[in-house]
Amino acid sequence: MTDPTIIRSLDDPDIWVETPATIYDAVPPYPPRTEREAEFYDLRDGEMLLNLGPQHPSTHGVLRVVLKIDGEKVVDLDPVLGYLHRGVEKICENGDWHHAISNCDPLEYVASMFSEAMPVMVAEKLLDLPVPRRAEYIRVLCWELNRISSHALYMGWQALDLGGLTPILYSFIERDEIVEMLAAITGQRLLFNYLRIGGVNGDLNHDFLSRLGDWMSRAGAQLEASTRLLNENEIFVRRMSGLGVVDRETALRTCLSGPVLRATGVPYDVRRAHPYSVYPELDFDIPTRTEGDSYARYLLHIDEVRESIRIIDQALHEMPDGPIMAKIPRLIRIPPARAWVAIESPRGQYGCYGMSDGSDQPFRLRIHDPSFFNLQAMTDMLPGNLIADSMAIMASLDPIMGGIDK
Amino acid sequence: MEAVGDRFSGPLRQRQDTTEIRIRPQHVAEVMRTVNEDDAFRFEILADLCGVDTGTEMQVVYHLWSALTPDWLRVIVEGLSRDDPRVPSVTFLWNGAEWAEREAYDMFGIIFEGNRDLRRIYMPPDYTSFPLRKDFLLPDDAARSPGEGFRHVEQPHQPGESLRRPVLRQGTSEQQ
């Protein structure tokens, strides 16, 4: 039981520490640990440290960025992560292979089918387990629906960070329909816990299919409304074009992936580069753009939504009958092996390196999140721009702190 | 592969869609550079960089992808001691490896020589343990935390006693 003498009343004057005004300084109270830190926190004349703290209306989660600004212009920045670090990898090591599914769900909470797929696909690869075709098609259907809802959220968020209040609500209408659909088969709206090692948890039902048919008949009409509001809007275009430009070489060297990479001209999409599941049988294109600025990334997301709608259409029509789950024992013991899988999530290449040691617990489950690497591009893109642009650029990189902080 | 074959410390393995090679820490810089820049390989995309604690030693595992081959390349740098693991950094080839190496340092204590910004990325700056190591025990960490002196709510088990099964594992996944 808790010791009652430890819990003190809030009226006790001793517990109120007088905070000096210097706590508002963004300079950390310990000496710098590396030369980069020393170089960063050494201010020149006219520079100021602005703390875009973990609580901020537009840092996409709990991201802290210490900006070194000169007036309105950003000179340098130091992102500080870890505010959402939950120790997912360690927890996975202490649980079962099945527990890892619901542990890894909140890594990409916006489109959690992708992060769920990580332990599932790694286990299947380690076991050399063939997944039934119907389950594969259902997985592809759910993945593409998740991709559309994630991109819808991205578009709304991007506009919100620029000041437009309306597109995010249109995006949420779109997203709401999709999550209601998925709730009909998975039972959850956000963290689905639907994929299982060897298949999926439940078959498609009438509710899901009717909602899906309904939605497909409109097929992103709300998103089209949102794009009409934004695409030709002079203010929006002026603020996004030429901003946060990444060229091909920098993109490859910074290990970017996903729309950020494809907007620079590199046509790297894991679904085509290293196909998995039933993607080789589906017919879709990989949209690419060459400008590499925020506006290109925004347009790329819209193109990807259209491609996803095509994939959903094909998956629906070609869905075979059959079992949705392979025959596996309830307690899975995987012989010692190592495996790496990668899938294409809305943010980029989601990868997982799994090591098994013969017991029923994973030995090492390393999740590689694309937002983690995409966010590093920020260090190159932001300096030289204004503070207002830094929000726009961060939004266009589409980071999800759940995966970045694991 | 033969060009760098003599650097390998173990056989080249292939399974499903991944080719795996093992090297020693001192060969990291050259092998990575060759694999990245050489026209026969052109593994331009570093897919992942992570640390592994196998119980007896530490490893750093790189995953690479090239447009020329359908396989992934897994490079395992093995033989790092558990007390002082040091590996040369690959940030000279890929800027994006910087944060991944910071994470490996934070979680395992692996020092990447040449990374100009090797500080903790997830844990607070005054943290004293490396969480993902196999000998990491949470009660030890709590005892060393700044909250020391205040009892936490419940600690039914003693330090060293695991909840379900031993934390330290014998053997690794070296046998395939």
Add this chain to the structure above:
Amino acid sequence: MSVLSRPWNRLTVGGKILLPLLALVVLLTVLLMVGWLTGLIPALIGLGATVITDNIDILRFVAAVTAILLFTVPTAFVIIFMEMKFIAFINLRVGPNRTGPWGTLSSVFHGFKVLAKEDFTPTGADTPVFTLAPVVTYLAAVLGLLVIPFAPGLVGLDMNIGLLYFFAVSGLSVVGLMMGGWSSYNKYSLIGGLRAAAQAISYELPLLLAPVGVVMLAGTLSLNQIVINQAGWFWDWYVFQQPLAFLVFFIAATAEGNRTPFDLTEADSEIVAGFATEYSGMRFGFFFFAEYVNVFILSALTVILFLGGWNAPIDPAPILQFLNVTINPALDPGSLGMGLLFVLGLGVPLLILLLALPVWMLKSDWSFPKSLVVAFILFNVIGAGLAGVWLFLSFEVVVGLVWFTIKTFTLAFVFVWMRGTLPRVRIDQLMGWAWKWLVEIALLNIFLTAGAILLLQELAR
């Protein structure tokens, strides 16, 4: 006093209010009777009348200022509600719909909430400056209302330099924003305050240069006179003679009022709340109010300068003449004599009953008292409507007020519409646009107007 305390404690709350009131009424009646009979009251009334007639100007000014100060509160409330509701409709939401019918009382409750919040000064803040910043900003907004002509004869103070006074006073808001930004001891507030100052100063130039064309056409700086010059049909309004100036003025007004797309001073996705980050409670309420009063004032000024002020778009006199209709709404209730008593005493309840009967018959689940209450409300609504129509027809003040209100709130609605639709402009784009484009266009407009005036004078000769 226990002989009084026991019965006092047994009264309900209503009783505790009514009883002293009754006692007060009785006392007052007795005093009045005594005063009347001894001639004291008529003497006092005579004295009061002479004092008032001697100082009528000052009294009128004080009354006008009080009315203006009181007027800002409901105006701000209405505009705040309009904004919440219309932006909600644009966002495909419903907006406030719980407090009051269709959420109309939500602004009132927002006002109470703002009053009830904790009022603190952050550590390290410059307290006098911090406290006065919202006051200065609010003053800058409210003082401008003094010269706005709401209706013919209904203007706070008809200065012959009204426009100049208005711009002088609205420039105070820059000081207020800077005070707020600097004194908060917060880097976000500092950046917000600097942005606000830069924006306000940059856009004051086009804001001042655009009405110069109107001033040239009207020949006076007095706002009342400018409105009078636009009398007639809607093509007499200055917007058709100065379209460029209208556009420049409207855009500069949006920027001056810190409204989207120029709302980077309070950009809440970038710098939290800009200069107002550290403000809470009524201090923030003042900033908030000042912004919405600014919206009202800038719309009102646009209406006055370009859209005809309190003039109706059509002049009904020629139409009525054409149709051979005369409207003579003068009522003479005295002609009814004793019948007035019967009308008021019997007619009103009869009407309410008449209205209640169909309601009671149609709504089967309502009791008769409930339908009586509904009928009473209906009667009041219809009565107010009829009274409004009578007022409209008989007093031109009311006509002017109605048209002015319609036009101003239409423009306020356009402000709200822009806020719901457009994203934000960046600070360097904003200032570049002001200095490189709007000032030039305003100057061009001045030259064109001057040239046109000279040309017309030449042609007339």
